[in-house]
Amino acid sequence: MIDLLKIEFKKIATYKVFWILTGLYFLFLGLGIFMAEFILNDWVNNFNKRFPVPMPHVTLYFFPDIWQNLTFFASIRYVLIFPALVIIILITNEFTYKTIRQNIANGMSKKDFLLSKLQIIFLLSVIITLILGLVILFLGISHSDGQQMTLIMQKFWFLPGFFIQVLSYLIFAFFFGFLLRHTGLAIALFTLYTLIIEPVIYYVLKIPALQPNNISPYLPVNSVLKIVEYPAIPFLQKFMGITLQNNVTILSCGISILYASIMVGVVFWVMAKKDL
Amino acid sequence: MKTVLSIHSLSKRYGHIQAVDQLSFQVKKGQVFGILGPNGSGKTTTLSMILSLVKPDAGSYEWFEKPPTKESRKRIGSVIENPNFYPYLSAVNNLKIVAKIKGIPYDSIEDVLNITGLYERRCSHFKTFSFGMKQRLALASALMGNPDLLILDEPTNGLDPQGIAQIRDIILQVAAQGITIILASHLLDEVQKICTDVTVLQKGKMLFSGKVSEVLAVTDCVEIGADDIGHLQKKVVELSGYKTHVVTDDKIFVYFTDSPDLSAINSFFHGNGIILSHLSVRKRTLEQHFLELLQDNQ
Numbered sequence: 001m002i003d004l005l006k007i008e009f010k011k012i013a014t015y016k017v018f019w020i021l022t023g024l025y026f027l028f029l030g031l032g033i034f035m036a037e038f039i040l041n042d043w044v045n046n047f048n049k050r051f052p053v054p055m056p057h058v059t060l061y062f063f064p065d066i067w068q069n070l071t072f073f074a075s076i077r078y079v080l081i082f083p084a085l086v087i088i089i090l091i092t093n094e095f096t097y098k099t100i101r102q103n104i105a106n107g108m109s110k111k112d113f114l115l116s117k118l119q120i121i122f123l124l125s126v127i128i129t130l131i132l133g134l135v136i137l138f139l140g141i142s143h144s145d146g147q148q149m150t151l152i153m154q155k156f157w158f159l160p161g162f163f164i165q166v167l168s169y170l171i172f173a174f175f176f177g178f179l180l181r182h183t184g185l186a187i188a189l190f191t192l193y194t195l196i197i198e199p200v201i202y203y204v205l206k207i208p209a210l211q212p213n214n215i216s217p218y219l220p221v222n223s224v225l226k227i228v229e230y231p232a233i234p235f236l237q238k239f240m241g242i243t244l245q246n247n248v249t250i251l252s253c254g255i256s257i258l259y260a261s262i263m264v265g266v267v268f269w270v271m272a273k274k275d276l
Numbered sequence: 277m278k279t280v281l282s283i284h285s286l287s288k289r290y291g292h293i294q295a296v297d298q299l300s301f302q303v304k305k306g307q308v309f310g311i312l313g314p315n316g317s318g319k320t321t322t323l324s325m326i327l328s329l330v331k332p333d334a335g336s337y338e339w340f341e342k343p344p345t346k347e348s349r350k351r352i353g354s355v356i357e358n359p360n361f362y363p364y365l366s367a368v369n370n371l372k373i374v375a376k377i378k379g380i381p382y383d384s385i386e387d388v389l390n391i392t393g394l395y396e397r398r399c400s401h402f403k404t405f406s407f408g409m410k411q412r413l414a415l416a417s418a419l420m421g422n423p424d425l426l427i428l429d430e431p432t433n434g435l436d437p438q439g440i441a442q443i444r445d446i447i448l449q450v451a452a453q454g455i456t457i458i459l460a461s462h463l464l465d466e467v468q469k470i471c472t473d474v475t476v477l478q479k480g481k482m483l484f485s486g487k488v489s490e491v492l493a494v495t496d497c498v499e500i501g502a503d504d505i506g507h508l509q510k511k512v513v514e515l516s517g518y519k520t521h522v523v524t525d526d527k528i529f530v531y532f533t534d535s536p537d538l539s540a541i542n543s544f545f546h547g548n549g550i551i552l553s554h555l556s557v558r559k560r561t562l563e564q565h566f567l568e569l570l571q572d573n574q
Contacts, residue, residue: 107346
């Protein structure tokens with residue numbers, strides 16, 4: 001198992017595109033996390049100038065809500081797409097440069113090859129989750145006072161939920177990469193589907209006249225996003241009429257894991273059948 | 277002699293094209309085995325099947341007298357079609373990946389880089405290499421860890437004369453060490469210069485197989501003609517040293533195992549009551565010979 005990861009490490013260790021895209025993810029993530037409170041409060045200030053009933057300022061970085069807030073911002077689809085593109089590129093490169101053929105000819109099995117990609121996906125998800133966890137602890141501890149510190153672990157479960165989000169999202173990318181094989185095509189269709197097609201389907205399905213039993217939460221990308229659906233910002237509840245979650249949505253975790261498992265199964269099946 | 281590879285009626289169809297058709301042959305240890313055929317004759321498809329890249333529709337193959345596994349592929353060094361490497365990695369890092377996959381130590385990297393004359397450029401990215409260097413790196417990667425067998429698919433394709441000479445020298449050096457080699461090529465003289473044994477493919481079918489010295493021996497061909505071609509054809513096979521013949525409208529081309537003796541041929545037919553209307557020797561080049569071999573079977 002470790003040998004497969006070592007092979008994968010060699011492939012990315014000096015690959016600039018990998019580091020640039022991964023770096024961009026953390027850059028946008030960092031900017032998002034540090035700017036979010038400022039942007040939200042700017043909006044609140046503007047609101048308060050125009051309306052007589054003032055809204056309280058938003059605080060994102062207190063325990064225990066920080067777990068929910070930061071995992072929410074880190075899992076927005078526009079942010080999560082960066083590591084997904086990294087995975088698509090790592091997979092389709094193998095087809096573009098025919099290195100998958102050479103890897104197999106040199107003594108990898110197709111199964112080993114797929115496992116090596118799944119391992120790098122797993123590892124990348126773990127690293128992203130760990131880094132976010134450390135940022136949460138650092139920001140949370142530096143912002144919270146003694147009283148909040150007693151609640152430090154209360155919403156911790158949003159972090160494992162975030163891990164499932166990243167892992168499932170990257171497995172969708174794995175699915176697109178191995179089925180489409182062409183870098184441009186896979187990136188275009190993945191981006192189109194996750195950013196445009198599924199949101200459109202989602203809103204169409206939400207129209208009660210069209211779809212009395214709302215099945216929109218069961219769409220693949222949506223089930224991932226619903227794991228951490230909203231940040232813990234009280235005025236959202238007031239203005240949008242939504243019920244804030246106190247914990248990760250377990251049903252969505254299950255649906256995401258189910259989708260990811262099916263996609264992995266399909267990829268293994270297709271790769272076993274198709275020629276390289 | 278141990279059998280390195282045996283193929284039993286392998287077949288592969290792509291749409292309506294039968295790429296490989298009931299192909300069977302064996303490669304023994306120490307042979308330099310050529311697979312010769314024009315482009316599209318099924319060479320690459322055959323190699324792809326025996327390297328588990330393409331699934332055969334029918335048939336089977338064995339490596340080292342055992343069913344194929346990934347472990348048997350680790351003992352094989354291969355170059356399939358073009359050099360396939362990560363363009364954004366250096367030569368050394370590309371070879372390290374090969375070493376990791378094959379489970380061999382990095383020590384062999386320096387050796388193969390020296391053999392192929394790439395040691396100085398080991399830290400350059402693969403994409404900066406000239407085509408000749410890319411081919412040599414492919415050869416270097418195939419040579420890693422002292423493989424039991426080398427599989428080379430058109431190793432000199434697209435190279436300039438100097439590059440061709442370099443690659444051929446390396447292959448001959450390797451062959452001299454007793455490593456078994458399978459070489460696919462559409463170049464007759466390449467196979468003749470390098471290989472000990474050959475299988476000639478056309479449209480996925482095997483035409484000939486045997487020692488290079490026999491199959492590709494250039495013996496002159498004798499053209500004969502007579503009023504009764506049918507009768508002539510019956511008697512042709514009785515000629516001494518007869519190998520094969522091809523009938524056209526008014527002539528028969530006869531091939532012999534040795535240089536033909538015209539007066540002996542003439543007196544043979546005369547003795548059998550056939551008056552030849554035509555008798556001549558056709559000097560042939562290697563290429564003509566090969567084209568004739570292919571044409572005979574169309």
